[in-house]
Amino acid sequence: MTLKILYFASICEAIGSTGENFDLEPGMTTLGALRTALADQHPALLTTKNLRAAVNRKMCDWDAVIADGDEIAFFPPVTGG
Amino acid sequence: MNEVAVQAADFDVGAEISALTAADPAAGAVASFVGLVRGGEVAAMTLEHYPGMTEAALADIVTTAKKRWKLRTVRVIHRVGRLLPGERIVFVGVASAHRGDAFAACEFIMDYLKTRAPFWKKEETAAGERWVDARETDNLAARRWRDGEED
Numbered sequence: 001m002t003l004k005i006l007y008f009a010s011i012c013e014a015i016g017s018t019g020e021n022f023d024l025e026p027g028m029t030t031l032g033a034l035r036t037a038l039a040d041q042h043p044a045l046l047t048t049k050n051l052r053a054a055v056n057r058k059m060c061d062w063d064a065v066i067a068d069g070d071e072i073a074f075f076p077p078v079t080g081g
Numbered sequence: 082m083n084e085v086a087v088q089a090a091d092f093d094v095g096a097e098i099s100a101l102t103a104a105d106p107a108a109g110a111v112a113s114f115v116g117l118v119r120g121g122e123v124a125a126m127t128l129e130h131y132p133g134m135t136e137a138a139l140a141d142i143v144t145t146a147k148k149r150w151k152l153r154t155v156r157v158i159h160r161v162g163r164l165l166p167g168e169r170i171v172f173v174g175v176a177s178a179h180r181g182d183a184f185a186a187c188e189f190i191m192d193y194l195k196t197r198a199p200f201w202k203k204e205e206t207a208a209g210e211r212w213v214d215a216r217e218t219d220n221l222a223a224r225r226w227r228d229g230e231e232d
Binding site: 058081 | 171191199202203
């Protein structure tokens with residue numbers, strides 16, 4: 001499946017990109033599997049403490065199931081307000 | 082007027098508070114919160130956000146507050162971009178019939194905003210730039226509202 005990946009804040013800086021399209025291997029279905037697959041190119045996704053992610057603009061846990069065409073964002077814990 | 086706004090521009094606190102109850106004679110209380118950029122070693126800060134998700138997350142928080150307390154009108158404004166010490170960052174205004182609901186909902190909205198809305202602060206100091214770390218006290222503040230909540 002093809003996913004639209006976005007990176008924000010310190011993750012965006014560490015990776016040097018605001019996002020990319022990514023083809024996830026067949027058989028991988030969770031947000032956690034995507035994180036591991038992307039970490040081959042972007043180690044910051046594994047080394048960042050308390051990394052958070054959103055699927056289609058909703059914060060999700062790593063066991064969330066993802067589908068073709070989903071917008072997936074990776075970012076550090078939020079610090080607004 | 083939209084209940085939530087994410088914008089670079091400043092806002093007028095007095096006008097926002099007045100607007101909450103301008104057309105609502107049933108409102109008997111307004112509670113509001115304004116968050117500012119703290120000075121000191123911070124020369125400026127830049128707020129980044131996730132366009133689209135930010136507005137949805139704020140709207141979700143307002144919806145949750147409205148289910149939990151009896152509220153009349155709610156307004157949340159959060160600024161993005163580069164801000165200087167003393168500048169306003171965030172406004173939460175809540176109108177209700179009685180003060181208890183307005184006080185509680187205002188604090189709840191801020192506590193949830195701090196842990197659920199996708200904003201990130203980067204500070205400029207004499208030593209350079211740094212991303213602000215999330216604080217455990219903010220997580221604890223948000224968690225104390227969770228009793229009896231579904232998610």
